Amino acid sequence: MNLLILSCGTRNMLVRFFKESGFDKVVGTDCSSLAPALYEADAYYLVPRMSEPGYLDEILSICKKEKIHAVLPLQEDELHLIAQKKALFLENRIVPIVSEVDSIDLCRDKMKFYHHLKNAGIPVLPSYDSLEEFQKAYEGGEECFPVFVKPIAGAGSIGAMKVNSMELLTALMKDSEEPLMIQRFSHGKEYGADIYADLLTGRVTDIFLKEKLRMRAGETEKSVSVKKPEIFELILRTLQQLSLRGPVDMDIFESNGTFFVSEINPRFGGGYPHAYACDVSFPQNILANLEGTENEVRIGAYEEGVYVLKYSDIKVQRFLQ
Secondary structure: OEEEEEOOOOOHHHHHHHHHOOOOEEEEEEOOOOOHHHHHOOEEEEOOOOOOOOHHHHHHHHHHHHOOOEEEEOOHHHHHHHHHOHHHHHHOOOEEOOOOHHHHHHHHOHHHHHHHHHHOOOOEOOEEOOHHHHHHHHHOOOOOOOEEEEEOOOOOOOOOEEEOOHHHHHHHHHHOOOOEEEEEOOOOOEEEEEEEEOOOOOOEEEEEEEEEEEEEOOEEEEEEEEOOHHHHHHHHHHHOOOOOOEEEEEEEEEEOOEEEEEEEEOOOOOOHHHHHHOOOOHHHHHHHHHOOOOOOOOOOOOOOOOEEEOOOOOOOOOOOO
């Protein structure tokens, strides 16, 4: 099986994982020659930006040249594009490893996602998309500072921040170039779940749960593997409300003994290497699905108490002049 990973960027470890998991060839693309993960792949291509004309034709051309069997997008906007063009890839006998476009878009719009889960009875942190609505709740004693503010359509924690005063909140909500949402700040523990929904059946087969001990630039830097049946049950109930396939990343907060769903990203999360280090191999799951085999359910099939510490490394690449 040959796999094409799109916008591979800095996901060097992910490229390695697929190479270790039995794929015949792993090919990478990016719009920048300085994307280090390109040079982990068996072959790589520089492509136009996703928003530029001819991008999709270029990807399909690479698929034909490299005899690609499946394509894996890693970036939010690219998830939408590939899901939207899913039929085109299938016509060319290429499997897009993506969820349905409606579910991708729902997860991307954090306020719609919030209302969708709230209406389904899933516990979510109270959220507001207008300053006036929050002020009303604040004056009524329902909310207090600090709060958490983030772009409604954001990704990678860009623009997300803790806010401690009404003055700063007012300025942010009025001056932001993109719509923001206000979320109740959780003072409890934060958990990250790496989830695999079988590409063939949609059934959740794997859940790996970690407690986040330290975050940096929106990604988990230090974490420890944990098992909490009540969170596993919450994850399964939540995913019943969505149509997701393949790797899924979910954030959960604990507050006063209750667990709340915060966000879902229908892609590989930045903290997935912790799961792989605990022998929870989504690349092997993907390979099995591409070969026509359903995966067995292995929820919680990993060792507890394993700490993973992410650190910086360098990639030296010399280009021929």
